[in-house]
Amino acid sequence: MSEKQEHETSKHISDEGIQHASSNPSQNEAQMIERDPNRKWWHGIKEPGHALQIVVAAILAIIIGLAVTTTVGSKNIPQAATVIIGIPGTLWLRALRAVVLPLIICAMILAVQKLREMSTGGGAVVAKWAVGYYVLTTLLAILHSTIAVAVGWIRLMQVMREEDREVTDEDDKKMIEERSATKIHDVVKQMFESFIPQNIFSSLANDGLLAILITSVIVGYLLKPNSPILKVVKEIEEIITIIIAWLIKVAPIGVFFLILPNLFRLDIASIAQNLGVLIGSSLVGMFIHLFIVLPIIFFLVLRRNPYAYWMRQSPAWITAWGTASSAATLPVTMRCAKRNGIPDSLAKFTLPLGCLINMDGTAIYFPAVVVFLAATQDHQLSGADYVIIVLLSTLASIGTTPIPSSSLVLTVMIATSVNVEITGMYAVVVAIDWFIDRFRTAINVSGDLFAAPIIQKLAKIEDDGVVSEEEGVIVADHNDRV
Numbered sequence: 001m002s003e004k005q006e007h008e009t010s011k012h013i014s015d016e017g018i019q020h021a022s023s024n025p026s027q028n029e030a031q032m033i034e035r036d037p038n039r040k041w042w043h044g045i046k047e048p049g050h051a052l053q054i055v056v057a058a059i060l061a062i063i064i065g066l067a068v069t070t071t072v073g074s075k076n077i078p079q080a081a082t083v084i085i086g087i088p089g090t091l092w093l094r095a096l097r098a099v100v101l102p103l104i105i106c107a108m109i110l111a112v113q114k115l116r117e118m119s120t121g122g123g124a125v126v127a128k129w130a131v132g133y134y135v136l137t138t139l140l141a142i143l144h145s146t147i148a149v150a151v152g153w154i155r156l157m158q159v160m161r162e163e164d165r166e167v168t169d170e171d172d173k174k175m176i177e178e179r180s181a182t183k184i185h186d187v188v189k190q191m192f193e194s195f196i197p198q199n200i201f202s203s204l205a206n207d208g209l210l211a212i213l214i215t216s217v218i219v220g221y222l223l224k225p226n227s228p229i230l231k232v233v234k235e236i237e238e239i240i241t242i243i244i245a246w247l248i249k250v251a252p253i254g255v256f257f258l259i260l261p262n263l264f265r266l267d268i269a270s271i272a273q274n275l276g277v278l279i280g281s282s283l284v285g286m287f288i289h290l291f292i293v294l295p296i297i298f299f300l301v302l303r304r305n306p307y308a309y310w311m312r313q314s315p316a317w318i319t320a321w322g323t324a325s326s327a328a329t330l331p332v333t334m335r336c337a338k339r340n341g342i343p344d345s346l347a348k349f350t351l352p353l354g355c356l357i358n359m360d361g362t363a364i365y366f367p368a369v370v371v372f373l374a375a376t377q378d379h380q381l382s383g384a385d386y387v388i389i390v391l392l393s394t395l396a397s398i399g400t401t402p403i404p405s406s407s408l409v410l411t412v413m414i415a416t417s418v419n420v421e422i423t424g425m426y427a428v429v430v431a432i433d434w435f436i437d438r439f440r441t442a443i444n445v446s447g448d449l450f451a452a453p454i455i456q457k458l459a460k461i462e463d464d465g466v467v468s469e470e471e472g473v474i475v476a477d478h479n480d481r482v
Contacts, residue, residue: 048249057252065263086261092254106237107348112220114345146367153281157375255322320445354448359397361443366393
C-alpha cells in the first residue's frame with residue numbers, strides 16, 4: 001500500500017470514529033483509533049473544556065483573587081460582590097450535582113452487569129481489591145499524617161492564652177455544644193444505617209449517596225442480562241453523557257467563578273497569625289501522600305510514571321479543587337479515567353465507590369486538626385491517645401459522606417474521645433475549613449484516579465481500549481512507561 005493510500009485510510013478511519021462518537025459515544029469508546037503523531041500537547045487549548053483551559057481559568061482566578069484580597073483586604077470586599085460573582089460558578093456546580101445521582105445509579109448497574117459477564121468471581125475480585133486498596137491508602141494517609149504532626153509540627157504550635165480560647169459568640173457556643181454531643185457509637189450506627197435505605201425515595205431526595213450506591217449494586221446484580229430495564233438504563237446513561245459533555249465544555253467558566261469568590265474570603269493576615277501551622281501541616285501531609293506515597297504504590301504495581309499519569313487527569317483534580325465536592329466532580333473524574341484507558345466497567349464501579357469511601361485528604365486532616373486543638377490549649381496526648389486518633393480517623397474518614405457537616409462534626413467526636421476540650425479554637429478551625437476542604441477534595445479525587453489502574457492490574461481486568469471523547473483518539477499510555 002502506498003504512503004498516500006495509508007494516509008487516506010488512516011484519515012477515513014479517524015473521521016469515521018469521530019463521526020460515530022457524536023452519534024453513539026458509548027460504543028465509540030471501544031474502538032481503536034490511532035493518535036495523530038503531529039498533535040502537540042498544547043494544541044487542544046482552543047477546544048471547549050480542554051484541560052489547559054481549566055488550568056488557565058484556575059490560575060487566573062487565583063491571581064485575581066489574591067491580588068484583590070492583598071490590596072483591599074477580605075473584610076473590605078462587599079458581600080454582595082462576592083455573592084454575585086459566584087452565581088455562574090454556583091449554577092454550574094448545581095448542574096453537575098444534578099447529574100451525580102442518575103450517573104451513579106446507571107454506572108453501578110451497568111458496571112455490575114459487566115462484571116457478572118466476566119469469569120466466575122470476577123466482580124467479587126474487583127470489589128475485594130477496590131475496598132482493600134481504599135482502606136490501605138486511608139490507613140497510610142492517617143499514619144504518616146499522625147507521625148508527622150506528633151513528631152514535628154506539634155513543636156511549632158503555641159499554647160493560646162486562656163482568654164483567646166474562650167467562646168464569646170453565642171452561635172459558636174451553640175455549635176460546639178451540639179457537635180460535642182456526637183458520640184462514637186452514634187457515628188458507627190449512622191454509618192451502618194446509611195448502607196440500607198429505609199426509604200429509597202428519601203435517600204434520592206436527600207443525597208444519600210452510599211445507600212443509593214449499594215441499592216444500585218444489588219439491582220444491577222439481580223437484573224437479568226436481557227431485562228428491558230437495562231435498555232432504559234443505557235438510554236438514560238447516554239442522555240447523561242450528552243449533558244456531562246456540555247457541562248465539561250463550560251468547565252473553565254464554572255471553575256473560574258467558583259474559585260474567585262472564595263479567595264475573596266481569604267484573610268491572609270489571620271491565617272499567618274492563627275492557623276499557619278495547621279494549614280502547613282495539613283497541606284504538607286497531603287503533598288507527601290499525593291507525590292510520594294501514592295506514586296510509589298502506582299510505580300511498584302504498574303511500572304509507569306505516576307506524575308505523567310496524574311497530570312493527564314488535571315481536569316478532574318482542578319475541578320475538585322474548585323467545587324470542593326468529590327460527588328460533584330464524579331462526572332469529570334469518570335470521563336478522565338476512561339479517556340486514559342481505564343476500562344468502562346471498572347471506572348463505573350471503582351470511581352463512585354471511591355468517591356464515597358476513599359477519603360485520603362480527610363484522613364490526613366483529622367490527626368492534624370485534633371493535635372492542633374490539643375496543643376493550643378496545652379493538652380498532652382499520650383501514645384494511647386494517638387492510637388485512638390488513628391483508629392477513629394479511619395472510621396470517620398469512611399463515614400464522612402453520609403453525615404451532615406461531616407468532617408467538622410467528626411473532628412469534635414475524635415477530639416472529645418481523647419479528652420481534648422472543645423474551646424474557641426474550634427471556631428477558628430471552622431472559619432478556615434472551607435479553604436483546606438478544597439485541597440482535601442483534590443487529594444480524594446486524585447486518590448480515586450490513582451486507584452483505578454492499580455485495581456485494574458491487581459484484579460487482572462483486560463483493557464477495553466477507551467477512546468477520548470475530547471479528541472476522538474485513543475489515549476495511549478506508552479509515553480508514561482519507565
